[in-house]
Amino acid sequence: MDYRVRNLLLIIITLSLFASAFIGARRFVVEHRDRSVELAMDWDDIVFLSRSEGVNVNTLLKKLKEVGIQSIALCEDTLDSAERKGLLTWIRGSDAFNVFRITAKASLYFRKMLQNDLVDPGKYYIRFTNVPLYRKVRDELFLTLGRGQVRELEGYILEVEDDEWNLAFLGIGIPGETYSFLKGQGFKVLPRFKNSPRLTSDNISRKFNLQGISFDDNIMLFDEEEVMGYPYNLDATAAELSSRDMIFGYIEFSEQLGDKRLANLMGEKTIRIHSIPNDEMEIMSNSQALARFMRAVNERSVRLLYIHPIPRPAYGSNLIETNLEYISRIGASLKRAGYTLGDSKTSHRLRVGFIASLFIILGITAASLLLLSRFITVPDWFVYITILGSVPLAFIFFYAGKLLILRKLAAFAGAVVFPSLAIIIPFASAKLDEASKSLWSRLARIPIAFGIAGSGALLIVGLLSDTLFKVGAEQFSGVKLALILPMAIVAAYFFLEGSFDKTARKLARFLKSQLSVGHLLLLGFFGFFVLIFILRSGNFGIAVPGFERRVRDIIEMILMVRPRTKEFLLGYPAMILVALYYNKIPREWIWLPLTIATVAVISFVNTFCHIHSPLLLSFIRSVNGLVVGIIIGLVFAGLIELTKKLAAKYG
Secondary structure: OOHHHHHHHHHHHHHHHHHHHHHHHHHHHHHOOOOEEEEEEEHHHHHHHHHHHOOOHHHHHHHHHHOOEEEEEEEOOOHHHHHHOOOEEEEEHHHHHHHHHHHOOOOHHHHHHHHOOOOOOOOEEEEEOOHHHHHHHHHHHHHHHOHHHEEEEOOOEEEEOOOHHHHHOOOOOOOHHHHHHHHHOOOEEEEEEOOOOOOOOOOHHHHHHHOOOOOOOOEEEEOOOEOOOOOOOHHHHHHHHHHOOOEEEEEOOOOOEOHHHHHHHHOOOEEEEEEOOHHHHOOOOHHHHHHHHHHHHHHHOOOEEEEOOOOOOOOOOOHHHHHHHHHHHHHHHHHHOOOEEOOOOOOOOOOOOHHHHHHHHHHHHHHHHHHHHOOOOOOHHHHHHHHHHHHHHHHHHHHOOOHHHHHHHHHHHHHHHHHHHHHHHHHHOOOOOHHHOOHHHHHOHHHHHHHHHHHHHHHHHHHHOOHHHHOOOOOOOOHHHHHHHHHHHHHHHHHHOOOHHHHHHHHHHHHHOOOOHHHHHHHHHHHHHHHHHHHOOOOOOOOOOHHHHHHHHHHHHHHOOOOOHHHHHHHHHHHHHHHHHHHHOOHHHOHHHHHHHHHHHHHHHHHOOOOOOOHHHHHHHHHHHHHHHHHHHHHHHHHHHHHHHHHHHHO
């Protein structure tokens, strides 16, 4: 590649970095405007606490408000829950016959039905305590089951034909009296609708209208395992929420079916929520729960915490006092961290324009060509065609409404290309005469690698700093592959370096080489390391052992932002040792430690692929990883030198 062509590629990369820096600066400003965090609880949990300690619910609500609870989530009633409240009675026809035969007791109208054999043993009968509730439940059942399965009988009795299990858990509307009561107490109410496969796109709007509530608190959550409209009518749900100017509450890690798709449809009208489920609260300490909530706010820009109660009282305290203290600690920790308790707000809108996207895509394309030139001779004409061809390609995606897909593809390419270049560029140019190199000139390769990886991270920030990524509706694609490919590229480059024209011969010679037990152990360790590296990446890989969790907490307490373990304990120390002992490592094995060193820059770039994390926090995390990793690497180097001296002296 001609030096003028190479300079052109560097200029394109530089321009793309300026475009990304502008987008990153705008995102930084937006992130520092959103400092209000809302605390919410579930109404059923509040009722549980009230009954468990025999405390009046009004008194408990007042205390909860004093410690910072502002919002209360209110789920739809079901026939079972309404029956437990004494609002209705429902029974299978055959069971009603049995009870009547034994006791001969029933309401006047129902007794006539039983005496005249008008009760169908296979159907269900619902009797209400008041007429408004009868009308509300009737309309709900008409909506979800259809008029053919619901029949009105004399005496405000409903006859329903359905499966008992489905009928028991069918949502019959937000309890209006409870809603009005909570609003009167000054709380925001977050309705939680249940999904039903029988809801169609035509009657989702009617479902909302039947509730008789104002929806003025703006945030809508959904109950149980599915969001409303899943799987075929999510568009209708999104349209209904948007028409009412409502915000979708996306509960992270809950894995509600359809939640990511609905968040994508709602876009900036989505708010990220963190909740620790009741079953996890059973095995989690107060301090662990507090740390998890703070991590969600600090590291993932969560602005609404949905708090479930601690199930067991602390020593010398009752259950309510324990939970009031727990919630107070959450509020105090938020205030110490610079947040305020108040209404959560959706993130200020972030958008990446087409022109900026085009510049950044060209920058990543240019970097890809530079990487390719490290393996083969790239003709100048191929460079020009690739760069010029990227422009109409971007326009095609833009006019097809698929620019987001192209941006995600480019971000993936950046996450592969820049970590690879970050190792290849500084270490491929290393001089063979190590003795002529000072310690500082050898260590200078580390900041070069850090700078190249940082350029890739900045370009990814520029491409993905979008509200959809902030709220979790969209995510960086190809995480596992982006972890593996740079390592494979670096391993291939340094295995073949200097003899690409004799690849087959070099590979044959390597395959014929004699392996000692040490070599086999080294290769086995490397394979095990790669496997663990992949499985430990992401939220749902191998669980972190308890001991490591405690060490992580200590590191986080000291450094405020915990660096990634694989960076400071493995990647950067390996890079330090390679820099110091580059020419003492056999040429045919240099690929192995450099592949391990690649972990550091892969992890660094990957940190900035998590767009929901604030930029400043990601930067601090990366710098902490670099500094601690260098210190550990130098300690390892010191131990190696000490071992060599002791071996020379006593060996």
